Amino acid sequence: MLQVYAMGCGYLEFDRALFFPDSEKGTRWTVPVPSYLITHPQGNVLFDTGVHCQAIHDPEGRLGYLAKIFVNRSQDGDEVVSQLTRLGVRPDDIKYVINSHFHFDHAGGNEFFPRSTFLVQKNEMEGARNPEVAQKNGFDPKDFDHPLHYQLVDGEHDVFGDGKLILIPTHGHTPGHQSLRVRVSKGMELVLTGDACYTKENMERNILPRVAWDEGEMYRSLAALRDLRDKKGAALFYGHDPGQWQEIRRAPQPLV
Numbered sequence: 001m002l003q004v005y006a007m008g009c010g011y012l013e014f015d016r017a018l019f020f021p022d023s024e025k026g027t028r029w030t031v032p033v034p035s036y037l038i039t040h041p042q043g044n045v046l047f048d049t050g051v052h053c054q055a056i057h058d059p060e061g062r063l064g065y066l067a068k069i070f071v072n073r074s075q076d077g078d079e080v081v082s083q084l085t086r087l088g089v090r091p092d093d094i095k096y097v098i099n100s101h102f103h104f105d106h107a108g109g110n111e112f113f114p115r116s117t118f119l120v121q122k123n124e125m126e127g128a129r130n131p132e133v134a135q136k137n138g139f140d141p142k143d144f145d146h147p148l149h150y151q152l153v154d155g156e157h158d159v160f161g162d163g164k165l166i167l168i169p170t171h172g173h174t175p176g177h178q179s180l181r182v183r184v185s186k187g188m189e190l191v192l193t194g195d196a197c198y199t200k201e202n203m204e205r206n207i208l209p210r211v212a213w214d215e216g217e218m219y220r221s222l223a224a225l226r227d228l229r230d231k232k233g234a235a236l237f238y239g240h241d242p243g244q245w246q247e248i249r250r251a252p253q254p255l256v
């Protein structure tokens with residue numbers, strides 16, 4: 001039976017104005033870094049791999065200048081491999097890893113899944129392989145540039161061909177950001193938005209964060225996600241929403 005598990009892969013603390021550019025600078029806040037395990041009858045799927053474990057004890061060594069902007073408030077055991085272990089799942093048990101995008105808090109643990117197939121949007125990989133684009137997006141080759149099996153997808157992609165897990169392009173935050181629609185059961189659909197929408201407040205106020213590669217694209221993606229919620233009845237799970245994180249059922253309980 002298909003289940004979805006929300007795993008907490010630590011926390012990051014930074015200035016709230018990064019999420020809401022119209023608010024005053026100087027207010028610190030702390031947000032969760034989620035990854036999701038989806039158990040599908042044809043194989044396990046991991047959505048995002050969190051921050052690399054080195055960043056827990058050596059944040060500057062791993063994250064460089066970003067460590068000053070995003071203070072890592074994670075502890076031992078928060079990293080994705082430990083989170084999976086708690087659910088009785090080993091990295092080799094993961095058939096597909098989906099990277100919503102290549103930021104350090106979504107692709108940091110990629111190297112620990114050498115036997116999985118990674119599903120990444122073609123234009124995200126093209127951006128990552130272009131030094132200028134990669135630098136502007138804050139991509140770090142340490143996160144993604146490993147001998148891994150990357151399968152590039154272009155736009156919408158049905159992971160198992162049965163309509164249950166569908167990748168949707170939600171570009172804009174980065175060149176090839178993607179979100180995941182999950183049909184958990186008949187009449188129950190959810191969407192893991194990733195950073196196409198950080199929080200419910202970004203959605204409600206239609207406000208983009210400071211981190212946006214292409215604002216026009218990101219507004220279109222936000223509108224598409226809103227339509228899935230309002231017209232298709234999908235439940236949205238936002239990228240880094242501390243309020244929603246407190247309310248939802250987290251692993252080891254299934255999300256829905």
Ligand SMILES: [Zn+2]
Nearest residue numbers: 101103173195
């Ligand atoms: Zn991001």
